[in-house]
Amino acid sequence: MPLKVYNSLTRKKEEFIPINSPYVGMYVCGPTVSGESHLGHARPYITFDVLYRYLMHLGYKVRYVRNLTDAGHFEEEGREAEDKISKKAILEKLEPMELVQKYTNLYHWAMNRLNNLPPSIEPTATGHIIEQIEMIKKIIADGYAYEANGSVYFDVEKYNTDFSKKGQPYGILSGRILEDQLDSTRELDNQGEKRDPSDFALWKNAPPEHIMRWQSPWGEGFPGWHIECSAMSKKYLGDEFDIHGGGMDLQFPHHECEIAQSTVCNHTMPARYWLHNNMITINGKKMGKSYNNVIKLTEMFNGNHPMLAQAYSPLTIRFFILQSHYRGTLDFGNDALQASEKALKRLWEAYEWVSSEMLVVSGELAADKLLDAKVLKLVGEFDEFMNDDLNTAKVLANMFELVSVINAIKDKHIPAASLSASTVSILKQQLKLFVEDIFGLKTEQANDNGKLDGVLQLLIDIRKEAKTRKDFVTSDKIRNELIALGVQLKDEKDGGMSYTIG
C-alpha cells in the first residue's frame, strides 16, 4: 500500500509519487523570528518533522527546506513602532539583526527540545534578497507586476484573467473566486498605490526610519512577505518540487500568492502536493497573536502561565500533537495535556522494557497463536496507518494495545513464550522504528553518568534489607521520601525493585 497524502490543491487524498524518485523536495514555511514561538507553532514543525522522518524511512532521499523570515516590517512584538520612538530609545533598543538572532536561537532551542530534526537547509529571507529581486524583475518583465512610488505590486487581476484560461485561476488553492472578494479590504498604508485592492506587494519602498533596507532597481526598500518563499524554494528545490507544507492559515493569501508568483516566473506550478496542518485551539478558538490567547513554548515548558496547571515537557507536547490527526483542530486543555503526559510515560516504560530487557526466550512456535497473530497485526498496521495520510493517532492506538500485551508479559501475567521468537524480534524492531525514529519520542531523563543510578541502587538495597527484617518503618521512609523527591520505587513481583524519575 503506497503512501497517500491529502493534497489541499485537489482536495483529495492522492498517492504520493515524487517527481524524481528517490529524491524528494519538501518546503515548509518557517517562523517569523520577531517573537517567541507558541504552542500553535509547534504543530506544523512536528507534523512535517514526522513526515520528513517517514519519507526517509520509506527510502526517499529528502531535501527538507524550512525558511526563517527575518526581513520585512520588523518590530519586536509588544514594542512600539520604530518611527515612534526617539533616537535615544533607538540606542537602547536591539539592532534588528540582534532581535532576529535572539529569536532564532530561541526557536532552534525549542525545536531541539521538541526533538525535531533540523531541516536540510534553513535559508533566511535576508540572505536571499538578490534572488528575490531577480524574481521580481522577471515578473515585471512578463507584465504581471508594476512599480508605484518605489514599491512593486503583483497584478492579481491580470494574472487571474490570463491563467484562468490555463485552468489555474488566482484562488486555485484556497477555492476563492477573485470576483467574490471585492469588498471588505483592509485599510492598509499605501493602499492607494495599488491598481486593485487584491494586488499584493512584491517589494516595498522603505520609509526613512525603516532600518532594514536594501538597494533595488526601485530604490531602497525590503521584500514583500510572499516572495521569499518563492525565491528560496526555487533556488534549493527547483521550479517544481514535491511537497509544500505549512499551516492552514497560510493557504490564503500566502500560498496562493506563492503559486501566482512562481507560476509567472517559472511557467509551472511550484509544488505538486500542498499539505496543511490544522490549528491548535484553546477553548475552541484558534491560538494566535490576534486573539491574544497564545501560550509560548517557553511557558509550556516551565508552566509559567495563568492557563497552565503545571509545566509540560516538550515530548509531552509532541505526543499530544501526534495523538490527533494533523488535519483536524486540536484543543488545548490541562486535562488533555496531563493525559498525554501519563500516556507517554506508560508507552515509554513499556517500550524501554521491550528494547532493553525483553528476551527472545521463546521458541519459533508461539504458545498463544491468537495473541501472536494479534501482535503481528497491530505492528503490521503501523505502516498502513501512516500511509493513510499520516494517521499517527491510529498508530499510537495500536501501540497502546501492544503496551497491554507487553506489560502482561513483563509482569508475568502471561508467559513470555506466548509469542514466537520472530514475533518478539519484529515487535522490538518496529517499536524502535516508530517510537524513536519516526515519531521522534525519547526519554526526558537527563544522563547523569550513572551516579544517580548507583545511589538509588544503594537505597533500594537498604530498603530490601529492611523489608526482609519486616522493618516497614525504614522501608516506607525510604520509599516515601524518594517520592517526595520525585523518584518512585516499584516493588516487582519477583522481589526486585525498580524506579522511575519524574
Add this chain to the structure above:
RNA sequence: GGUCCUGUGGCCGAGUGGCUAGGCAAAGCUCUGCAAAAGCUUCUACAGCGGUUCGAAUCCGCUCGGGACCUCCA
C-alpha cells in the same frame, strides 16, 4: 456578507455504512506488609429532527451550536 470546516461517552481524540478505536479520569477485583506500578473487569457515546438503506456516528436534507479563512498569522 462571501467561501469552507465542524459538533463523538467526565476530558482529549480516531473512525473506509454492518465488527471494542486509543489515551486520561472514575468504580470493582488481582497482586502487595501497606502502597505504587501493572493486569483484568465495568462505564459502550456519536447535537436534534427527518430521509436514503436490510443496516448510518459514517450518505442526503433541515434546524440548532461551535470554528476557520476572506487582514499579520503555524
